[in-house]
Amino acid sequence: xxxVTQTPRNRITKTGxxxxxxxxxxxxxxxxxxxxxxxxxxxxxxxxSFDVKDINKGEISDGYSVSRxxxxxxxxxxxxxxxxQTALYFCATRAAGAxxxxxGAGSRLTVL
Amino acid sequence: DQQxxxxxPSLSVQEGRISILNCDYTNSMFDYFLWYKKYPAEGxxxxxxxxxxxxKNEDGRFTVFLNKSAKHLSLHIVPSQPGDSAVYFCAAxxxxxxxxxxxxxxxxLKVLA
Numbered sequence: 196x197x198x199v200t201q202t203p204r205n206r207i208t209k210t211g212x213x214x215x216x217x218x219x220x221x222x223x224x225x226x227x228x229x230x231x232x233x234x235x236x237x238x239x240x241x242x243x244s245f246d247v248k249d250i251n252k253g254e255i256s257d258g259y260s261v262s263r264x265x266x267x268x269x270x271x272x273x274x275x276x277x278x279x280q281t282a283l284y285f286c287a288t289r290a291a292g293a294x295x296x297x298x299g300a301g302s303r304l305t306v307l
Numbered sequence: 308d309q310q311x312x313x314x315x316p317s318l319s320v321q322e323g324r325i326s327i328l329n330c331d332y333t334n335s336m337f338d339y340f341l342w343y344k345k346y347p348a349e350g351x352x353x354x355x356x357x358x359x360x361x362x363k364n365e366d367g368r369f370t371v372f373l374n375k376s377a378k379h380l381s382l383h384i385v386p387s388q389p390g391d392s393a394v395y396f397c398a399a400x401x402x403x404x405x406x407x408x409x410x411x412x413x414x415x416l417k418v419l420a
Contacts, residue, residue, distance in 0.1 A: 199350070228408070235316070237396060237412035238351070253407065285350055294339050294400070296408055298350030 198222045199299035201286050207305045208276055216271045216302045218286030226289040227269040228296065229253075229261060231282040238285065244269055245291075276306040310334045311399050313411035321419050326384040328414050330397035333378065337399040341408070342371060342382050345394045354395075355382070387418045 199220045208214050218227065229241040230253075240253030242261040250261060258280060260272045273280055283303050287296040312331045320326045330340075338359040343351035357364040357371045357380065364371050370383045384391055398410045 230410070235412060237311075237313075238398075238410035240407055240409070243407065254409075287350075294356060295341065295353045296351075296398075298343075298352070300348070300350045 199286055199288055199297055201284075201299035201302045203302060204300065205303045207307065209307050210277055212276050212306075214273045214276050214304065216284055216286075216304070218269045218271070218299060220267050220286075220288045220297075222288055222290070222297060223266075224288035224290045224297070225266055226291065227263065228287040228289070229259075229269070229271045230285045230287065231255070232285060232301075233282050241271065241284075273304075273306075276304075278306045280304065281306045309412070310337075311397060311409050311411040313395075313397060313414050315414050316412070317415040317417070319417045319419060320387045322389060323386045326382075326387045326391065326416055326418065328382040328384075328395050328397075328416065330380045330382075330411050331378060332380075332399050334399070334401075334409075335378070336401045337409075339400050340371070340373060340380050341398045341400075342369075343396045343398060343410075344391075345396065345413070351396060384416075387416075389418050389420050392416055392418045 202217045228243040230238040244263045247263050262270050286299040341356040342354040344354045345351040355366050355369045373380045394413045394415045396413045398408045400408045
């Protein structure tokens with residue numbers, strides 16, 4: 196099983212719908228991140244969390260919200276999806292004191 | 308404002324030759340730099356990193372060079388292999404700060420057999 200698991204891997208939804216992307220990890224890391232990848236724009240940070248009670252906005256948090264349900268789970272929500280949120284979304288984890296992010300396989304979201 | 312830039316969207320190299328991928332940054336507070344490799348339908352995987360107290364770090368065929376005065380780093384792959392064909396991202400962070408990792412836009416490397 197993957198250390199960082201993202202569900203769903205692919206999702207097509209319509210404008211205005213609420214969508215949740217989930218991330219769970221078995222690495223025991225307390226730091227978790229959500230990034231989105233767009234062609235030509237690389238990976239941009241949406242939100243990050245250092246523990247269950249700590250949530251921080253990244254570069255592009257508008258239109259998104261997150262929930263850290265447990266140390267191992269970090270979900271990303273789009274309350275009302277719009278077409279420019281069509282992207283590849285990645286969850287990542289990091290151990291305290293370490294410098295390396297471990298990424299999940301990604302969730303491809305298409306908003307029609 | 309793109310704090311980490313990879314100005315070459317793509318690069319083609321012959322198998323066995325050297326691949327050089329470049330990355331520039333603007334934030335002088337960055338003190339830790341990483342390279343990630345990404346294959347299609349997979350998440351980025353860590354390749355190699357360097358702290359700002361060093362100017363070179365090697366790991367097998369991969370070497371990262373850091374020029375702090377120029378705010379520039381490069382990844383050298385020698386010799387290049389077809390399996391190295393992937394998108395490469397550089398990333399930077401302020402290790403003493405909030406540990407936000409800022410990524411570049413990526414360079415697609417194609418190693419020709």
